[in-house]
Amino acid sequence: MSSKQSILHALKRVAVEPQAMPEINVSPRLDDVIGQFETNLGAVAGTLHREAGLSGLQAKVDELMAQGQQVISTVEGITGNRTIPETAHELRDIDYAVIPGDLAVAENGAIWVNNKNLGHRITPFICENLFLVVTADTVVANMHQAVKQIGLESGEFGVFIAGPSKTADIEQALVVGAHGACSLNVYLT
Amino acid sequence: MSTNHTSGAGSAVHAKKAEIFCKDEARVDWHSKALWMLREKRDRAASSIPEWEQLRELGSQLKLHTLTHLDQYLEEFEKNCLANGIQVHWAKDGIEHNQIVHKILADKQVKKLVKSKSMLTEECHLNPYLESHGIEVIDTDLGERIIQLAEQPPSHIVVPAIHMKKEEVGELFHDKLGTKAGAADPLYLTRAARAHLREKFLSADAAMTGVNMAIADKGTVVVCTNEGNADMGANLPKLQLHSMGIDKIVPDLDSAAVILRTLARNATGQPVTTYSSFYRGPQTDGEMHIIIVDNGRTDMLQDKILAESLKCIRCGGCLNTCPVYRRSGGYSYNYTIPGPIGIAVGAQNDDTNSIPWACTLCGSCSYVCPTKVPLDKIIHHHRRLKAKAGKLPYGKRSYMPLVGNFMASETMLNCSMSVARTALRILPGAMLKPFSGAWGKYRELPIAPKSSFETWFNKNRGQ
Ligand code: SF4
Numbered sequence: 001m002s003s004k005q006s007i008l009h010a011l012k013r014v015a016v017e018p019q020a021m022p023e024i025n026v027s028p029r030l031d032d033v034i035g036q037f038e039t040n041l042g043a044v045a046g047t048l049h050r051e052a053g054l055s056g057l058q059a060k061v062d063e064l065m066a067q068g069q070q071v072i073s074t075v076e077g078i079t080g081n082r083t084i085p086e087t088a089h090e091l092r093d094i095d096y097a098v099i100p101g102d103l104a105v106a107e108n109g110a111i112w113v114n115n116k117n118l119g120h121r122i123t124p125f126i127c128e129n130l131f132l133v134v135t136a137d138t139v140v141a142n143m144h145q146a147v148k149q150i151g152l153e154s155g156e157f158g159v160f161i162a163g164p165s166k167t168a169d170i171e172q173a174l175v176v177g178a179h180g181a182c183s184l185n186v187y188l189t
Numbered sequence: 190m191s192t193n194h195t196s197g198a199g200s201a202v203h204a205k206k207a208e209i210f211c212k213d214e215a216r217v218d219w220h221s222k223a224l225w226m227l228r229e230k231r232d233r234a235a236s237s238i239p240e241w242e243q244l245r246e247l248g249s250q251l252k253l254h255t256l257t258h259l260d261q262y263l264e265e266f267e268k269n270c271l272a273n274g275i276q277v278h279w280a281k282d283g284i285e286h287n288q289i290v291h292k293i294l295a296d297k298q299v300k301k302l303v304k305s306k307s308m309l310t311e312e313c314h315l316n317p318y319l320e321s322h323g324i325e326v327i328d329t330d331l332g333e334r335i336i337q338l339a340e341q342p343p344s345h346i347v348v349p350a351i352h353m354k355k356e357e358v359g360e361l362f363h364d365k366l367g368t369k370a371g372a373a374d375p376l377y378l379t380r381a382a383r384a385h386l387r388e389k390f391l392s393a394d395a396a397m398t399g400v401n402m403a404i405a406d407k408g409t410v411v412v413c414t415n416e417g418n419a420d421m422g423a424n425l426p427k428l429q430l431h432s433m434g435i436d437k438i439v440p441d442l443d444s445a446a447v448i449l450r451t452l453a454r455n456a457t458g459q460p461v462t463t464y465s466s467f468y469r470g471p472q473t474d475g476e477m478h479i480i481i482v483d484n485g486r487t488d489m490l491q492d493k494i495l496a497e498s499l500k501c502i503r504c505g506g507c508l509n510t511c512p513v514y515r516r517s518g519g520y521s522y523n524y525t526i527p528g529p530i531g532i533a534v535g536a537q538n539d540d541t542n543s544i545p546w547a548c549t550l551c552g553s554c555s556y557v558c559p560t561k562v563p564l565d566k567i568i569h570h571h572r573r574l575k576a577k578a579g580k581l582p583y584g585k586r587s588y589m590p591l592v593g594n595f596m597a598s599e600t601m602l603n604c605s606m607s608v609a610r611t612a613l614r615i616l617p618g619a620m621l622k623p624f625s626g627a628w629g630k631y632r633e634l635p636i637a638p639k640s641s642f643e644t645w646f647n648k649n650r651g652q
Contacts, residue, residue, distance in 0.1 A: 003483075004279035007435065010487035011260040016496050018257040022250040024443045026240050040460050088425055088472075089391055107238075107450075108460035121424040121472050125417045125464075143446040143461075150442075152409065154273045155470030157424075160449075162461050165417040169332035169348060171355045172223050173375035178331060179386060180417025180464065 028141035033106040034188070037139050040109035044163030045176050046184040054078065057098070057131065057187045064096055073098035074117050075133050084119035091120060097127035097181075101161075103138040104186075105146045110162040111186065112150050121157050125165075130181035132161065136188050202543035202582050207517035221515040223351060228509045230458025231557065244451050249561035251444045252500035256490065262405040262438045263481065269408025270479060273470040278480045283313030286432065286482050290315060290397070291322055293430060293478055299394040301325045303386075303422040306399035306412060307333070308346055308503060309432045309482060311525045327389045329418040331382055338365045344519025346526055347456050347505035352518055386418070396422030400433035401465075401502070402448060403479075406441045409469040410479060413452060413462040420466055427475040431468070435486050436499040448502055451559035456504040489534070494570045498533035500560040507554035507564055513547050522547065529554035529564040536571040543582035545571035 001009070029036065038048045049056065054077050061071050061078060071080035072091070075098050085091060099118060101111035111132050115121050124130055140146050152158045165180030176182060211217055235241045255262055267277045278293075280286035286309075294302065302324055304310065316326045316337075328337040332350040336343055339361055343349030350358070359373035368381045398419040402411040410431050412419045423429040439445055453459040471477035489495040508514050508528030519527035522544055524535030529548065536545045545568055554564040575581055 002279070003281040003285060006281055007279060007481075007483045007487060008260045008263065010483070011263070011435075011490065014257055014259070014490045014496065015493040016253065016257050016490070019250065019253040021254045021440060022247050024247055024251075024447060026243060026247075043460060044463065092387075092391060105461075110461050110465070115472075122421070125420045125424065143450050144443065147442040147446040150467075152407065152467055152469050154408075157469065157472070158467045159420065160461065160465040162459075162463050162465075164463070165415070166463055167331045167379060167416050168457070169330070169335065169350055170358050170375040170378055171353075172226060172348070172351075173355070175376050175379040177383065178379060178416035178418070179329070179383060179390070179421045 024144065026142070026144050028145060029107070030141055033139050033141055034136060036106035036141075037104055037109060040107060041163065041186060042109070044109045045166060046109060046163040046186055049185060049187045052187060053189055054133070054187070057133065060131075061096070061098065069095040071096040071098065072119075072123070072127070074119055074123070075100050078133075088120040088122045088126075091122060091126045094123075094127040096129045096131060097123050098131040098133065099124055101132045101134045101138075101186075102151065103140055103146060103149055104134045105141075105143060105160070106139055107142045108162055110143075110146075110160040112146060113159050113161055114151055115157040116151075124159070124161060125180040127181050129183045130161075130164070130185070132184065132186045134186055134188055201523070202541045203517070203521050203523065203547040204543065206521035206523070207513075207547070210518035210521060211516065217516050217518075219354075220352060220518060224509045224515045227348075227457060228506075228557070231455050231506055231509065232458075234454035234458040234460065238450075238454070241451075244447055245559055245561055247447045248451055248502070248559050249500060251439065251447060252502075252560050253497070255438055255440060255444075256436065256496060256499055259435060259438065259490075262440060263435060266403055266405040266408060266438055267481075269406065271408070273408045275408060275470060275477045275479055278478065280480055280482045280484070282484045283315075283482075286313045286480055286484070287315050287318040289480050290430060290432070291319060291324075293428075294319070294324060294395060295322070297395065297428055297476075299324060299428065301327070301389070301393045302395050302397055303327050303329050303389055303393040303418075303426075304397045305329045305333075305419040305422055306401075306414060307397070307432075308343075308526065309399050309434055310397070311343060312484065313432075313482070315432075327386070327393070329386050329389065329416075329422060330414070331379060331416060331418075334382060334386065335361065338362075342520070342525065344527065345505060345508055346503055346528075346530075347508075352520075387421075390421045390425055393422065393426050395426050395428035395430065397430040397432065398423060400431050400437050400479075401452070402439050402445050403433050403437045404440075404442060404445055404467075405438055407469060409467050411445055411449075411465060411467050413449075413465045415457075415459070415463045417464050420464055423466075423468070424472065427472065428478075429468075429471065429475065430478045430480065432480045432482060434482050434484070436501075448559075452502055452504050455506040455557065455559045485538075489537075494563075494567055495533070495537075497563055498530065498567050500562050501530050501534070501558075502560055503530075504559060506557045506559065507562075510553045510557050512549060512551060512553070517547065529568065530562065532571065533562065533564055533567040536568075537574075541582060542575050542580040545575055546582065 072082040073080040164184045167178040335350040344352040355373040362368040453462045514528040552565045
């Protein structure tokens with residue numbers, strides 16, 4: 001018998017009575033979802049820019065490029081000084097990546113990003129700093145609502161990003177910037 | 190749970206190993222406090238969500254539902270993975286798991302593997318296996334990299350280097366990574382590790398991660414990290430591997446949402462992990478493999494009580510709250526996974542037969558568990574199983590054969606607790622201490638309350 005067959009066979013004799021799937025029906029907190037999002041994004045060490053809009057973001061990007069920073073953008077209307085390279089590894093020296101988020105979650109500050117908008121899957125992780133752009137009307141209350149809306153086709157990759165990369169593995173001291181981006185700024189449009 | 194289960198520290202009864210840890214009283218206090226901090230953060234995160242108890246109940250029910258329909262869900266998962274271009278392998282035990290991984294890597298002539306989120310690969314002892322076949326394995330979670338460089342096993346399932354002080358990490362990094370001598374600043378050390386590991390990510394031939402959840406109806410695996418190491422690994426080389434226990438399956442995205450809401454809150458008090466990544470297929474021109482592992486899990490499902498331990502989502506919450514774990518350290522459990530959940534899943538193979546007693550049955554673990562794993566009930570059950578099998582640890586043999594009946598009877602338990610309280614009050618400490626084991630050797634015994642909680646409760650709050 002193959003290992004698959006023997007595992008499936010053994011699973012015919014689970015000692016616990018079969019249980020029904022519960023209905024998942026959790027009431028969302030709908031008051032001031034953007035305010036909730038801002039608070040929770042702050043709690044995970046990200047920063048929300050509510051007023052600046054795309055023009056504010058472009059001004060920031062221009063300033064960074066003038067300082068010699070390497071910026072890549074996959075957001076329509078934002079121009080960086082780098083284009084999507086042939087291989088993922090060539091993104092190793094990117095200082096700033098500007099990426100669109102599909103939706104944001106108020107209860108935890110997370111933003112859903114799909115690989116369709118990334119060029120390479122590694123982009124939001126390999127950059128030193130990350131800018132995410134989110135449309136205000138895509139902010140949902142909680143994860144239950146978020147998963148109803150995330151697009152994830154066969155073969156794709158998607159990720160909820162909640163703040164910059166962080167670790168507390170050395171004596172529980174929080175350090176921002178482990179392997180992924182060292183900072184996260186979110187622009188609301 | 191595994192066939193080759195002892196941790197790197199070798200096997201000795203729990204009390205013996207705890208005794209080593211307890212010798213350094215300052216370190217015990219420091220360790221206990223560090224973990225209690227996590228417990229407090231968890232409490233704040235939990236109480237900030239009004240529906241917390243509802244989420245625990247949902248988590249418990251959906252895991253029980255999945256565990257009682259695992260054969261269906263695993264087949265559904267495999268079918269959907271294949272449709273997404275993911276290759277699926279099945280391993281009955283750790284040895285087969287390691288062979289499968291090695292074969293995939295050998296076929297592609299992989300020389301360097303970056304790895305993350307890997308309690309299952311610890312359970313299977315994958316690293317030494319691959320290293321013996323000439324493959325360099327780099328653990329990339331900062332905590333795991335620290336203990337890998339120190340050649341130690343993890344001492345906690347979420348914060349594996351929790352037992353080490355920053356000065357010790359500084360010394361280790363000075364030795365292995367060339368950081369400044371005497372440097373102990375966590376920011377400086379983390380940056381050094383970042384630079385060191387970036388080179389590894391960029392030069393790796395393949396990446397391997399564990400799995401937090403496997404979504405049956407989508408053929409998707411979910412991997413959660415704070416550091417982004419799993420994603421730095423999986424999204425650079427063209428070959429990605431994911432190992433998962435059969436218990437990681439959930440039916441759909443709705444179930445995943447429930448667990449994503451409790452996992453990080455219960456682990457570290459964060460509202461969610463920084464990265465919750467959903468892989469529904471390989472990258473362009475890439476290959477994605479999933480290895481589904483049994484390694485004793487189907488056996489546990491044959492026991493009504495032990496089965497519930499497979500509801501665990503590995504948040505580590507039960508370790509952080511456990512008074513015994515906090516004061517005896519992760520290395521005293523004789524198993525890769527320490528603490529209450531380590532006892533629940535590891536006691537069956539514990540050749541010292543002592544770890545079910547590394548527990549006060551205080552129930553704090555069951556109280557914090559986000560999927561309501563009845564840990565104290567399971568641990569108690571393990572004591573009975575050991576007693577029934579005549580496998581009681583040294584020193585417990587004389588009175589323990591009675592333990593099964595005794596523990597089952599609430600009246601008897603309460604009665605004897607009252608005897609213990611009286612004894613603690615009237616007998617001289619010197620007479621009692623020898624009976625209190627490693628714990629009492631280095632500290633004073635507690636002052637016993639005059640009445641039990643039960644008596645107090647009946648008098649003051651009872652109907
Ligand atoms: S048993 Fe519960 S509390 Fe312990 S690690 Fe598992 S899920 Fe977390």
